[in-house]
Amino acid sequence: MRKAAAYLDSASSEPLHPAARETLLAAYDRGYADPRRLHGAGRDARLLLDNARAVVAECLEVRPDEVTFTPSGTDAVHRGVLGLRRRAGAVVHGAVEHSSVVHAATWAGAARELPVDRLGRVHPAVPADAGVVAVQSANHEVGTLQRLTGLDSAAPLFVDACASMGRLPLPDRWDALAGSAHKWGGPAGVGVLVVRKGARWANPFPGDDRVDERAGGFENVPAALAAAAALRAVVEERDRVNTRQFALVDRIRAAVARIPDVEVAGDPVDRLPHLVTFSCLYVDGEALVTELDKRGYGVASGSACTASTLTPSRVLEAMGVLTHGNVRVSLTRDTTGEDVDGFLAALPEVVRDLRAEAGL
Amino acid sequence: MDVHLELDCRGMICPQPVIRLGTRYAEVPIGGLIGVVATDVAARTDVPAWCRMRGQEYVGEDSAPDGVPRYVVRRLS
Secondary structure, eight states, rough: OSSSOOBBBTTTTOOOHHHHHHHHHHHHSSSSSSSTSSSSHHHHHHHHHHHHHHHHHHHHHGGGEEEESSSHHHHHHHHHHHHOOOOOOEEEETTTHHHHHHHHHHHHHEEEEBOOTTOOOOOOOOOOTEEEEEESBBBBBTBBBHHHHHHBBBEEEEOOTTTTTTTOOOOOOSSSEEEGGGGGGSSSOEEEEOOTEEETOOOOSSSSSSSSSOOOOOOOOOHHHHHHHHHHHHHHHHHHHHHHHHHHHHHHHHHTTTTTTEESSSOOOSSSEEEEEEEEEEEEEEHHHHHHHTTTOBBOOOOOGGGSSOOHHHHHHHHHHOOTEEEEEETTOOOOHHHHHHHHHHHHHHHHHHHHHHOO | OSSSEEEEEEEOTTTTHHHHHHHHHGGGGGEEEEEEEOOOHHHHHHHHHHHHHHHHHEEEEEEOOOOOOEEEEEEEO
């Protein structure tokens, strides 16, 4: 039954890019020391860390001193949102933000949501009491690109760019932003915080005495360098990869919409190239994921039954999209047309069988 | 609000309340109201989404006497 596996969950984590693998192994031999020490091994580690920072800055078209490596994308989000917040102001965020943004806002004790439309696009009217506004560059579940320049707000803007970093250029407007290396094919455990030169940012957490005053903890130099190598490779190949992925996702969107009672979510055009989400009426999301996995297809789901919290995806809820029977397909850089065709051949049968089991 | 048919979906998890709605809504005449009483939080999104996908009208939410949310649907076809 199980065919050659097609992993279709790159939006959760992209497989390590070959460029990152080579760099990572080499950097473990050279980048082990404390980059703050003055001995040769320390200087070596510092050189690699500065090199990683320079590469990331070049890829993102920002200044090297604006780039901080953090232990995760989540940590970069927390530092970005809370560090920009003007005292006592509300943390205003889109209703479809990643949970890391929502958790930061809740922790601050002053969360306010901006509603979204059916496509997941954030309403641009920001309340006047905003101490910081947090809006993503693109939605991690449905792919819709946000229109940040249209936000009507004078408050500092934090942009969660985790879903798009490397794949798309940064948006024009931001005061701080965050990315996560394992979403572009770097290793896990590397986040990127970028704070715009001149932005008013203060460390919201206890300080540390590291190379970079915005971060805490001992730098993971090999992983940062591997993340930078992967980012450079992804940026170099993105025109080609994006075009192919965009067309494959178009193929999925069209084919899935032909299955009866299936709703495809998000903006069909103004979207991330590599992912699509849809919901199948009367189908249990957990059963759908399990049956697809048996056939070799690894996908994510925003349905309540697949979540640790047993609540449906806030993204789908906020958009008013059917939350049960939900599947997110996200392509890796290696996903082929054959993988997609195989998935599209398997899906209608799985949906039909599950509906039949439910008596429909 | 008086409904023609009330579906007791207390304790059911998704997608059971919507499956119940999909299999039984045609028991009311066209123009009639169906109430879905559900503890499942997904029903708040999924009952209106079902109406949109199936061409029926979502009337709104009220509560059963025990406080459990009730989602009211009008059969249009």
